């Protein structure tokens with residue numbers, strides 16, 4: 463795994479970062495094993511979030527035998543106020559069992575009012591600033607799914623790193639945010655390199671991003687085979703050929719006008735349907751257990767809520783990508799019912 467020196471923070475990081483969200487779904491032993499395997503493959507950049515339940519704790523245990531100075535630990539808080547953010551920083555340090563965190567981010571700063579809120583006098587940012595002065599964190603970053611919010615944050619001087627969705631399906635907003643970060647000398651981390659689970663072709667997805675200067679992709683890892691495949695792509699990286707470009711175009715056409723960026727602008731729905739979650743159904747059906755998909759959990763609940771869509775159209779008016787949400791709701795419900803019937807028939 464090659465390394466790159468980030469321009470603003472000066473951190474020397476692996477070309478690909480380990481994303482710590484999916485390890486919540488596996489047991490501690492497997493999580494520790496997959497983190498260690500990733501480190502042994504040359505990854506030194508690990509990202510998680512205070513809100514990802516057991517993730518920080520698993521990472522803390524996995525890194526215990528590795529020299530701390532060789533690791534770049536990144537995590538984030540969803541807190542919006544000073545007090546909660548400070549509590550989260552202390553908790554992250556405890557869970558990682560470390561004296562400092564390399565990058566601490568404000569997590570999912572969803573829209574401009576939230577950006578204003580975290581930057582207020584007693585907002586979460588002030589806790590990060592204080593922790594940085596005290597040496598508890600080294601760099602301050604921000605993550606967002608909101609295009610305008612990320613652009614606004616990228617123009618500010620207070621953030622050193624930006625985490626934003628970027629992949630070859632939803633590439634225009636990522637390109638714009640990356641360009642704004644480059645102008646302002648902010649390090650750019652790409653989340654959702656596999657389109658949030660919509661893309662199957664890891665080779666194309668990672669070669670697309672790794673060929674763009676200044677982009678460090680983070681990938682959520684659950685199995686050793688996943689990180690082995692991605693590390694191999696990075697180790698033998700080649701430029702995209704005309705054939706690759708054609709294949710990218712074919713995949714983008716196939717996904718067509720149904721690609722949800724999960725920006726949440728369509729919410730709230732008067733029927734409380736969690737539209738972005740419903741639009742991620744394919745990923746749940748591919749990666750989650752039958753119990754998680756067809757049991758009494760959030761997936762089944764969301765699909766049931768979607769059956770009650772009144773077709774009021776409020777969501778479609780708000781979606782900046784003009785997605786045909788009402789039609790997609792019906793398709794997702796039908797997809798779920800088919801998958802459930804097949805599972806019950808033992809197929």
Ligand code: SF4
Nearest residue numbers: 722723725726728781
């Ligand atoms: S449906 Fe549209 S507005 Fe809602 S999360 Fe998806 S892309 Fe964003």
Ligand code: SF4
Nearest residue numbers: 731771772774775777
């Ligand atoms: S059209 Fe359906 S999903 Fe969209 S806001 Fe109305 S009830 Fe909710």
